[in-house]
Every structure is written in structure tokens, then in C-alpha cells.
Amino acid sequence: MEVTKLEHACQIVTEGSARLVIDPGNFTRPVDVTGVVAVVVTHEHPDHVTPEQVRRILDANPGAVVIGPAGVARALAGASDAGGAGGADGVVVDVVTAGGRRTVGPFDLSFHGTRHNLIHSSVPIVDNTGVLVNGRLFHPGDSYTVPDVPVEVLAAPVGAPWLKVSEMMDYVLAVGPRLAYPVHEATLSDVGYGMHTGRLREAVEPSGSLVVLRPGESLTI
Incomplete structure (x- = not known):
């Protein structure tokens, strides 16, 4: 299994000829790939998903399914276009929450967590459900969810309005x-990326x- 990191939150996981796209948002380059069997969206914030990114992927991969929590389904409900990404009623989302499982092509997906981390008391907390891919790779979205199963590989958030470095380190130690x-x-x-990555390294290396992957670089796991 190979994971390719794109900018910010987006990952493309490849198994054989099949691809899984996770969190294609507006801080990420246009996601132009084929062979996609599913798009998993952890939550509705635009740095993790936009209708334009989803339309682009579905237009190139008409058989792909979109999977995410209820907030994502609401956000994409009107995301239709002439290309038929979602039809008149928008993009259809297979709604999941903590404890859910799906198998799509070669990907066994289990879902963990229900809520986004707190940004501020004035900012509504949205649905957020992390995904564990093939029992090995966990992408938590914007949360500190610790799955109730071992995690071999963690996509670890290092910068966000909701993130404090000490809490990030404690999270990685817990996982x-x-x-x-x-x-x-x-x-x-x-400079900030280097500092946060250094603290992440301290938490991981015991x-x-x-x-550290640059956008576009891949890792075989």
C-alpha cells in the first residue's frame, strides 16, 4: 500500500490499481487522478473538502463513492453540476460515524470519532470522523481521536487553529x-513547520x- 501526501490534509492511498482519496480541500492542488474507488471526507470544513474537488474526482471516476459523516452529506447536498457529479440533488454521501465499517475495492475502512476538536467557544463544533485504512493507516481529520485498535501509521496534524503543540505531542504518545x-x-x-515537526519527532521516536513528506511525495507502508 502506498500513500501520497498532497498539500495540507489530502492523501491518496494506492493499492494495486485502486486509489482512495482522503480530504481533498481548498488548500490542496486540483486532484486529477483516475482509478479512484472512494473519496473519504473526515469533516465539512473547506480545507478538507470542496464541491469543486469532489466534482473533479467524480467526473474522472464515475463509479467512485463518497463517504463521510452527516455534516459532510449536508455540505455536499447541493454540489451538483452539468457533469453529473451528484445529479440534481447534489453529491450522494454514504454517511458513517464512529464504529462504522466499509469495504470499497481493496480498501477496508473503519471509522473512529464523532466530533471536531474545539477551535473556540464561539465556533460551532462539527462532525468529524477519522478513517483507518486496511487496519494500518489512520487519518484523524481535525481531532485527537485515539482508535481502540493499534495504529501502525499515523497522519499527524501539526498546525491548525485548534491545535496546541503540547496536546499534539500527547496525542501522538497516546496513539x-x-x-x-x-x-x-x-x-x-x-519556520513554524520545522518547529512543530521537531516536536512531533520527539513524541514519535521513543x-x-x-x-516528513513534501507534497507529492509517497511512502510505501
């Missing part, structure tokens, strides 16, 4: 992955290792 790589970095300067 205890064998391997981690930083994601959700678009809100950081180069029990595992850290790989």
Missing part, C-alpha cells in the same frame, strides 16, 4: 504509531519513526 508523517501544515510558516 503510539510505529511510523508517523506530518499533515495539516498549510497554516504554518516554514517508539517509532517520523517521515
Whole structure:
């Protein structure tokens, strides 16, 4: 299984000729790939999903399904266009929450968590459900959800309005992955990214290792 990190939160997971796209948002380059069997969206914020990104993927991959929590279904309900990405009623989302499982092509998906981390008391908390891919790779979205099963590889958020470095380090220590790589970095300067990644490394390396991927780079797991 290969994971390709794009900008910010988006990942493309490849198994054989099949691809899974996770969180294609507006901080990410246009996602132009074929072979996609599913798009998983952890939550509705635009840095994790936009109608334009979903339309582009579905137009190129008409058989792909979109999976996410209820808030994502509401956000994409009107996301239709002449290309038929969702028809007159918008993009159809297969709604999942914590404890859900789906099998799409070669991907076994289990879902963990229900809510986005708190940004501020004035900002509504939205649905957020992380995804564990083939029992190995966990993408938590914008949360500190710790799955109730071991996590081999963690896509670890390192920069966000809701993120505090000490809490990020505690989260990674709680998950205890064998391997981690930083994601959700678009809100950081180069200096901030280096600092946060350094703290992430400190949290990971007692029990595992850290790989820093530039957008477009891949990791075989």
C-alpha cells in the first residue's frame, strides 16, 4: 500500500490499481487522478473538502463513492453540476460515524470519532470522523481521536487553529504509531513547520519513526 501526501490534509492511498482519496480541500492542488474507488471526507470544513474537488474526482471516476459523516452529506447536498457529479440533488454521501465499517475495492475502512476538536467557544463544533485504512493507516481529520485498535501509521496534524503543540505531542504518545508523517501544515510558516515537526519527532521516536513528506511525495507502508 502506498500513500501520497498532497498539500495540507489530502492523501491518496494506492493499492494495486485502486486509489482512495482522503480530504481533498481548498488548500490542496486540483486532484486529477483516475482509478479512484472512494473519496473519504473526515469533516465539512473547506480545507478538507470542496464541491469543486469532489466534482473533479467524480467526473474522472464515475463509479467512485463518497463517504463521510452527516455534516459532510449536508455540505455536499447541493454540489451538483452539468457533469453529473451528484445529479440534481447534489453529491450522494454514504454517511458513517464512529464504529462504522466499509469495504470499497481493496480498501477496508473503519471509522473512529464523532466530533471536531474545539477551535473556540464561539465556533460551532462539527462532525468529524477519522478513517483507518486496511487496519494500518489512520487519518484523524481535525481531532485527537485515539482508535481502540493499534495504529501502525499515523497522519499527524501539526498546525491548525485548534491545535496546541503540547496536546499534539500527547496525542501522538497516546496513539503510539510505529511510523508517523506530518499533515495539516498549510497554516504554518516554514519556520513554524520545522518547529512543530521537531516536536512531533520527539513524541514519535521513543517508539517509532517520523517521515516528513513534501507534497507529492509517497511512502510505501
